[in-house]
Amino acid sequence: MISSQISLAFKKCKKEKRPALLTYTVAGDNTKKKSLEILNSISNHADICEIGFPHNTPIADGGQIQTSSYRAIKNGIKMQHVFEIVKMFKKNKNQKPVILMGYFNMIFQYGENKFLKKCKNVGVDGLIVVDLPWPDNKTFSKKCKKFSITFVQLLSPTTSISRMKKIVRDSHDMMYFISTLSTTGGKLKALPKEILKNYNKIKKIDKSKNLVIGFGITSKNISAFKTADGCVVGSEICNKISLSLKKKQNPVINVSNMVKKLKKKII
Amino acid sequence: MIKIKKDKLLIDQHDKNGFWGKFGGNFIPETLKKPVEDLTILFEKLRKDKKFIKERDYYFQNWVGAPTPFVKLENLTDHLGGAQIWTKIVSEAKGGAHKIYNATVHCLIAKRAGKKYIVGDTGAGYAGKMLSMAAKKFGLKCKIFMGAKDIKRQKPNCDAIRANGAEIIPVYTGSQTLVDAVSECMRYWVSNCLTTAMCVGSTVGPNIFVKICGWSTSQISRELMLQIKEEFGEVPKKLKLINCVGGGSSSFGFWNEFMHYNKKQVEFIGVEAGGPKKSKRHAAPLTYGSKIGILHGAAQYVNQNRDGQIEETESISAGLDYPGVSPLHCFLKDTNRARYTAASDEEALNAYQLVTGFENLNPSLEPSHAFAEAIKIAPKLSRDIIICVNSCGDAIKDRDILKQRLGKYK
Structure with missing residues (x-):
């Protein structure tokens, strides 16, 4: 079997004895062109790029990502633009895996099969659907596999051990552990040590599957998670874009510098 | 099906x-x-x-206050000259709704x-x-x-x-x-x-x-069933239960006990918020054929654009101003058990004026949508037909809007 680009990215990081750095930005924030520029520039440091397709009634996102999403929608971003951004990004940075992240209604309206076909065409490597939990996602995740797209299962501190086992069993080559009981960008409610204890519980079930930690990871705490397979930073980046716009500075430079620093902290 | x-x-x-x-x-x-x-x-x-x-x-029983009254609106019935109009004044429950x-x-x-x-x-x-x-x-x-x-x-x-x-x-x-x-x-x-x-x-x-x-709001129809049987001896041959529908909690509760009656005997009519006259930003996904989408954790008919972004709605009634609707009502629509229609802001205001003018009743803008439908159909129906409207909220909360739109609050 040919390894997915996502698996290859993790392998490379393991060789370098460090976690993978995953970034999250919203497609079209603040414009189509700018968000592509941001992606191109941060992918010099990030290992995997998560790209959000914005939705206007998000039930799991905190303030920073909401602001980015609303800004993108207000600027007219549509699903077709999201795919165009990915396509152009993949042309430049062919080797960087892209994971699209969003809410199921957008996929539902596009049509599941049509959506996946389009993902495949433009070069999407993985999908995170925030409001399609296991086991409701069984059919859809199987479909993703057919298109060689990694469906990323989410696990949370509220997930029971027996449920964890079933989710891990049905997961593909990457899973996502929600660090803390919070929407995206909340403060960590436990010490990193505690979070890693939970993390290791999942990891123990199947060591072969890559498990990343996200929600509340920032430049302040990322170095505490060096033992994880990967760390996702989203809200802090989105907030950087907001602040840059407010100060009339170039978000591309500011965000790129931030991601560069993030990378240094996990090496 | x-x-x-x-x-x-x-x-x-x-x-x-x-x-x-x-x-x-x-x-x-x-x-x-x-x-x-x-x-x-x-x-x-x-x-x-x-x-x-x-x-x-x-x-x-002792805190909310059960049952809420079931009364005939004699003056309104006489004025419209058709079907009998009754109401269950659910707004008499503790807190007013x-x-x-x-x-x-x-x-x-x-x-x-x-x-x-x-x-x-x-x-x-x-x-x-x-x-x-x-x-x-x-x-x-x-x-x-x-x-x-x-x-x-x-x-x-x-x-x-x-x-x-x-x-x-x-x-x-x-x-x-x-x-x-x-x-x-x-x-x-x-x-x-x-x-x-x-x-x-x-x-x-x-x-x-x-x-x-x-399960909770079904208390309304449990009471109504007893009250109707007491009043008429049995469930009338032709009964129409009219209720406003936003999320759909009062209407579902108003209908639940009558669910298994033939719809020719007990008809359910849900009235959604049509918004200002000629507005496209209505809050009536069932009436105007919105597509199925996912909102707040459930699949339902919901106002949305082609991409799946939820659309903003506009209604004079805050309680009905919601782009989606209960999955239960979507199901009742698809199984043809209930009929759904919409009343505009203006129709609701007119109904409010008519009802408060004739009766000692003060329905909020939400049930005023339901009264608008009752007022529309009653004159065309015969006297043996019983219309019952759920007056599920009290208009005290609307006094600022009513003052502004009608120049006075009763």
Whole structure:
């Protein structure tokens, strides 16, 4: 079997004895062109790029990502633009895996099969659907596999051990552990040590599957998670874009510098 | 085609994934899976627990005040000169609207679950007012999420919420109305689900919230069934139950006990908010053929654009100003059991004036939508036909809007 680009990215990081750095930005924030520029520039440091397709009634996102999403929608971003951004990004940075992240209604309206076909065409490597939990996602995740797209299962501190086992069993080559009981960008409610204890519980079930930690990871705490397979930073980046716009500075430079620093902290 | 089963309550006619036909389900973040499952197990246990039912009935009887009156609107009937118009004045329930039933049940469950805090969403402010009232009664700390636009236009209910010791969290995102309040409340629950119970203010949200709300508001039709039998000796040959539909909690509760009657005998008419005349931003997904989409954890007919972004709505009535609608109503529409139509802001205002002019009744803008439909059809129907309108809210909360639109508040 040919390894997915996502698996290859993790392998490379393991060789370098460090976690993978995953970034999250919203497609079209603040414009189509700018968000592509941001992606191109941060992918010099990030290992995997998560790209959000914005939705206007998000039930799991905190303030920073909401602001980015609303800004993108207000600027007219549509699903077709999201795919165009990915396509152009993949042309430049062919080797960087892209994971699209969003809410199921957008996929539902596009049509599941049509959506996946389009993902495949433009070069999407993985999908995170925030409001399609296991086991409701069984059919859809199987479909993703057919298109060689990694469906990323989410696990949370509220997930029971027996449920964890079933989710891990049905997961593909990457899973996502929600660090803390919070929407995206909340403060960590436990010490990193505690979070890693939970993390290791999942990891123990199947060591072969890559498990990343996200929600509340920032430049302040990322170095505490060096033992994880990967760390996702989203809200802090989105907030950087907001602040840059407010100060009339170039978000591309500011965000790129931030991601560069993030990378240094996990090496 | 999917049919309604006769041997089961409608709230229980979902599949193992929580779907009534194509509607409902549990589109929720992983973090909420466990709290939703815990709530489901607890509710299914409690509804079979005789002690719990006794407790519920005790508070409905002695605290909420059951039954609410069922009366004939003689003057309005004579004026319109057609079918008899009756009303069930559910606004006589404690706090002035049907929202008290769901709020009371959620607080009773929260107590059993050992929670100390409860949060809820509100549009017109009634769900928030009742939840704050019940929370106070049962010793729970309470936060209410409310759109900033609704806080402005429903001040009397906001005052009541604060007087009950609850905190109002203003929501500034999106259209700053009910849809955003529900989203923000769910987000809050994601972060606080271990200590806090959530009450969804209508028959919307993930499957279990639809069920708990429908189970609670069904008190309305349990009372009505007895009152109708007492008044007419039996369920009349032709009965029309008219109710406004926003999320759909009062209408579902008003109809539930009559579900298995043939629709030729007991017709259900749901009236959605058509918004200002000629507006395209109506809040009537059932009437105007909106597509199925996912909103707040459930599949339903919902106003949205081609991409799946939820569209803003516009209605004079904050309680109906919601782009989606209960999965139960979507199911009732698709099974053809209920008929749905819409009334515009103007029609609701006219109905309000007519009803308050003829009768000693003060329906809020929500049930005024239902009265608009009753007024429209009654003159064409014969005197042996019984129309009953659920007057599910009191207009005190609307006094500022009514003053502004009509120049006076009665």
